[in-house]
Amino acid sequence: MNELLQLIANGLVTGSIIAIAAIGLSLVYGILKIVNFAHGEYLVFGAYMALVVNVTWGQSLVLGALFAMIMTALLGIALEFGLWRPIRRRGAGIVSLLIVSIGLALVLRNSILLWQGGAPRRYDVDVFQVYELGPIRLSLSQIVVIVVASVVIVGIGLLLARTTLGKAMRALSDSRDLASVSGIDTDRITAYTWIVGSALAGLGGVLQGLVQNAFEPNMGFRLLLLIFAAVILGGVGSAYGALVGGLVLGLMMEVSTWSALPAGGVDSVYKPVVAFVVLILVLIFRPQGIFGRARTV
Amino acid sequence: MSTDRPLLETADLDAGYGEVNILHGLSIAVPRGAIVSVIGPNGAGKSTLLKAIYGFLKPRRGTVVFRPDGAEHDITGMKPNKLTELGMNYVFQLDNVFPNMTVRENLEMGAYLRGGKPDKEILERIHGWFPRLDERRRQRAGTLSGGERQMLALGRALMSDPKLLLLDEPSAGLAPSVVDVIFEKLQEINGAGISIVMVEQNARRSLEMSDYGYVLDMGRNHFEGAGSKLLHDESVVELYLGGRGRLAAAQLIADEDYEAKPGDAPRRQGRFRHEQDKEKRHE
Ligand SMILES: Nc1ncnc2c1ncn2[C@@H]1O[C@H](COP(=O)(O)OP(=O)(O)O)[C@@H](O)[C@H]1O
Numbered sequence: 001m002n003e004l005l006q007l008i009a010n011g012l013v014t015g016s017i018i019a020i021a022a023i024g025l026s027l028v029y030g031i032l033k034i035v036n037f038a039h040g041e042y043l044v045f046g047a048y049m050a051l052v053v054n055v056t057w058g059q060s061l062v063l064g065a066l067f068a069m070i071m072t073a074l075l076g077i078a079l080e081f082g083l084w085r086p087i088r089r090r091g092a093g094i095v096s097l098l099i100v101s102i103g104l105a106l107v108l109r110n111s112i113l114l115w116q117g118g119a120p121r122r123y124d125v126d127v128f129q130v131y132e133l134g135p136i137r138l139s140l141s142q143i144v145v146i147v148v149a150s151v152v153i154v155g156i157g158l159l160l161a162r163t164t165l166g167k168a169m170r171a172l173s174d175s176r177d178l179a180s181v182s183g184i185d186t187d188r189i190t191a192y193t194w195i196v197g198s199a200l201a202g203l204g205g206v207l208q209g210l211v212q213n214a215f216e217p218n219m220g221f222r223l224l225l226l227i228f229a230a231v232i233l234g235g236v237g238s239a240y241g242a243l244v245g246g247l248v249l250g251l252m253m254e255v256s257t258w259s260a261l262p263a264g265g266v267d268s269v270y271k272p273v274v275a276f277v278v279l280i281l282v283l284i285f286r287p288q289g290i291f292g293r294a295r296t297v
Numbered sequence: 298m299s300t301d302r303p304l305l306e307t308a309d310l311d312a313g314y315g316e317v318n319i320l321h322g323l324s325i326a327v328p329r330g331a332i333v334s335v336i337g338p339n340g341a342g343k344s345t346l347l348k349a350i351y352g353f354l355k356p357r358r359g360t361v362v363f364r365p366d367g368a369e370h371d372i373t374g375m376k377p378n379k380l381t382e383l384g385m386n387y388v389f390q391l392d393n394v395f396p397n398m399t400v401r402e403n404l405e406m407g408a409y410l411r412g413g414k415p416d417k418e419i420l421e422r423i424h425g426w427f428p429r430l431d432e433r434r435r436q437r438a439g440t441l442s443g444g445e446r447q448m449l450a451l452g453r454a455l456m457s458d459p460k461l462l463l464l465d466e467p468s469a470g471l472a473p474s475v476v477d478v479i480f481e482k483l484q485e486i487n488g489a490g491i492s493i494v495m496v497e498q499n500a501r502r503s504l505e506m507s508d509y510g511y512v513l514d515m516g517r518n519h520f521e522g523a524g525s526k527l528l529h530d531e532s533v534v535e536l537y538l539g540g541r542g543r544l545a546a547a548q549l550i551a552d553e554d555y556e557a558k559p560g561d562a563p564r565r566q567g568r569f570r571h572e573q574d575k576e577k578r579h580e
Pocket residue numbers: 314319337338339340341342343344345346
């Protein structure tokens with residue numbers, strides 16, 4: 001039983017990071033219908049920005065994380081103005097946008113590789129400090145992830161449900177044309193969406209870099225598949241869905257290794273496989289995802 | 298001096314999709330306070346005209362002018378959200394509500410230019426016209442019936458307190474009883490000082506309540522005139538109002554007790570039913 005509780009705690013940690021990254025991807029998809037394959041690289045970019053502050057400049061990682069969010073938001077907005085908007089204006093279709101995003105992912109990943117090299121890097125924090133909460137043992141970094149994720153999740157929920165900006169984002173993801181007829185400046189809301197989505201990606205990258213202890217430029221690519229799985233699981237284009245999808249995925253992956261399960265649980269090497277089995281099962285029984293709604297015409 | 302000039306005027310408008318031109322030198326004028334109908338066969342370019350006015354299509358030639366209050370604005374190709382700021386709104390034929398938002402949130406989006414906070418008076422007026430929208434305020438718009446959706450679409454558009462409404466087939470796909478309600482409310486809305494440009498398949502109905510009408514064909518002005526004049530114009534009736542409409546209506550009423558027998562040709566019953574009702578009401 002204690003083992004299960006521990007696994008659930010670990011699952012919440014993994015799931016929180018996936019969820020934070022997936023919300024960003026889902027917001028952008030909802031509004032621009034861009035499947036951004038470079039989203040994983042936005043995470044890596046954030047992780048390295050925090051590294052610069054924390055290791056190169058010797059400042060605290062909290063400062064590093066804030067810097068990472070700001071810089072990744074700037075990256076997101078710069079790419080919106082310099083790349084996405086110009087090609088949207090030319091009427092690029094969904095496939096062209098997809099290919100551009102794959103190209104962008106390669107450019108970003110290799111730029112980071114050139115800049116920082118491929119060797120694993122770590123933040124300058126004491127990760128071995130362990131806290132015991134009843135039967136559960138969590139490292140400081142894991143606790144930080146859970147706390148930060150809870151704040152972010154509540155914050156995003158409030159943003160979307162309560163604020164005019166959040167409602168405008170949802171309106172845009174329902175119908176761009178109708179949003180503009182309602183007086184919404186769609187270009188402006190699109191820019192805000194990139195800011196929110198990219199900042200979350202930057203934060204997700206720092207958190208992932210923190211919990212996996214060491215990271216390198218390929219971290220984002222490996223996470224990307226899980227992030228996509230979370231978005232699809234929750235229902236494409238639904239930010240709440242992406243959040244739940246991320247958490248479900250994280251929990252499933254960890255709990256599947258429980259030794260009380262038949263055959264002693266899944267070998268932890270195969271955790272990602274579990275994620276995709278869950279995804280496939282959900283898609284068979286609920287093709288629109290947990291929170292998605294069947295499209296009505 | 299601009300008060301006696303039309304509220305909206307398009308002059309010599311050419312617009313289309315990709316390389317293809319759909320509108321050829323289209324000119325319409327909407328007098329202040331009027332209801333103007335644009336009718337014509339399927340594919341005539343009626344929806345394209347509305348899209349070109351509202352900046353969803355960039356006109357290749359010609360101008361669109363809007364004169365909301367004293368000032369005159371050249372709005373040719375202006376972005377849709379700017380037009381809404383100037384005092385217009387537009388109800389699409391399809392996808393005219395935000396399906397994943399509640400009824401209330403849809404109305405709030407209509408009031409986006411007031412920071413998403415509905416003006417109390419406007420909201421009450423809209424709820425007065427469409428009480429359903431108040432009853433269903435927490436319901437997701439995607440789950441509304443066709444008629445309720447149309448009401449919400451109108452409500453959303455009215456939230457911005459427009460001077461002019463563009464409506465693309467507000468009665469399309471609705472049950473006859475709902476069509477009656479919608480047309481009745483449109484007249485009340487117009488009575489509150491909001492001018493209306495309405496594209497309609499239901500040509501006879503819309504001309505009956507219009508001050509002025511345009512008949513489009515193949516993207517060109519074909520006929521125009523006062524609503525009542527077009528209704529009685531031989532060639533308009535012949536081509537666009539289903540031929541000898543008056544006679545057919547009379548026939549329907551005369552045949553009231555007629556019972557269909559197997560093998561009878563299907564009759565387009567009900568089409569003129571409203572006229573029948575109307576005549577009864579006038580008695
Ligand atoms: N998005 C579009 N792309 C290309 N052609 C279109 C598009 N929408 C409409 N058309 C064409 O433009 C013409 C006019 O269409 P439309 O304005 O919708 O007619 P109406 O509303 O009078 O039925 C039609 O021939 C139609 O096929």
